Amino acid sequence: MKNHTPKIVVVGSSNMDLISYVPSLPKEGETLFGTKFVTGFGGKGANQAIIASLLGAKVSMICKLGLDDFGKGMKKNFEDHNIDTRYVYTTEKCSSGVAPILVSETGSNCIVVVKGANDLLKPEEIEQSENAFIDAKVLLTVLEIPVQTVVKALQLAKKHGVITIVNP
Numbered sequence: 001m002k003n004h005t006p007k008i009v010v011v012g013s014s015n016m017d018l019i020s021y022v023p024s025l026p027k028e029g030e031t032l033f034g035t036k037f038v039t040g041f042g043g044k045g046a047n048q049a050i051i052a053s054l055l056g057a058k059v060s061m062i063c064k065l066g067l068d069d070f071g072k073g074m075k076k077n078f079e080d081h082n083i084d085t086r087y088v089y090t091t092e093k094c095s096s097g098v099a100p101i102l103v104s105e106t107g108s109n110c111i112v113v114v115k116g117a118n119d120l121l122k123p124e125e126i127e128q129s130e131n132a133f134i135d136a137k138v139l140l141t142v143l144e145i146p147v148q149t150v151v152k153a154l155q156l157a158k159k160h161g162v163i164t165i166v167n168p
Contacts, residue, residue: 007136008052009162011062011126011153012045013118013144015097016070024104041077042099043118044142044167052140053081060084060132062153063145064121066096071117087129091117113144121145123152133160143168 021036041050045063053059061083065071067090074096078085097116103109126149133139139157141150143166150166157164 006057006138007060008049008057008138008140009060009062009132009136009153009157010045010049010052010140011121011145011150012048012140012142013043013097013115014041014046014061014063014065014074015043015099015113015116015118016040016074017042018098018100019103020101021103022105024106025102025108025110041074043097044144045140046074046078048140048142048167049078049083050081053083058084060087060129060136062087062089062121062126062129062132064089064091064117064125066090066094066117067092068095070098071096084132087125087132089121089125091120093117093120115144118145121149123148125149126152126156130156133157133162136160136162138163138165140165140167142166 017040020034049061095116097118099113101111133156
């Protein structure tokens with residue numbers, strides 16, 4: 001019997017969301033006391049990988065994380081969701097990507113994305129990950145990583161006859 005489980009490659013970002021709930025968004029120079037703080041896994045690439053895996057796809061994640069606690073947590077989250085992490089690269093040059101988020105009582109928010117290691121994912125690392133593209137059906141990629149890296153992923157996908165989806 002043929003295996004119909006789709007194989008998806010995700011080349012993209014992975015961030016740790018740092019979410020603070022506040023009564024209202026601060027004005028310039030204002031300090032507020034928050035009411036709640038939580039962390040969450042985020043980044044367009046990571047979110048797509050998790051959802052694809054939850055929907056039953058066999059997923060390979062290609063990204064770059066810092067060698068910090070956030071990076072370790074993000075990699076473990078991928079593993080906990082049965083995502084292939086052989087192509088999750090690390091760097092000691094900077095932190096993992098983070099996204100501090102302020103959310104007001106009305107639901108308004110402000111987000112600062114610090115790309116960190118996401119910005120260091122290189123085209124050469126995509127080339128080193130070529131085996132992930134073999135027999136893949138779909139490549140999902142995002143523009144939260146260097147454009148040259150996205151282009152290299154698209155080139156490998158084309159070489160292997162993989163359908164491509166770019167989420168800007």
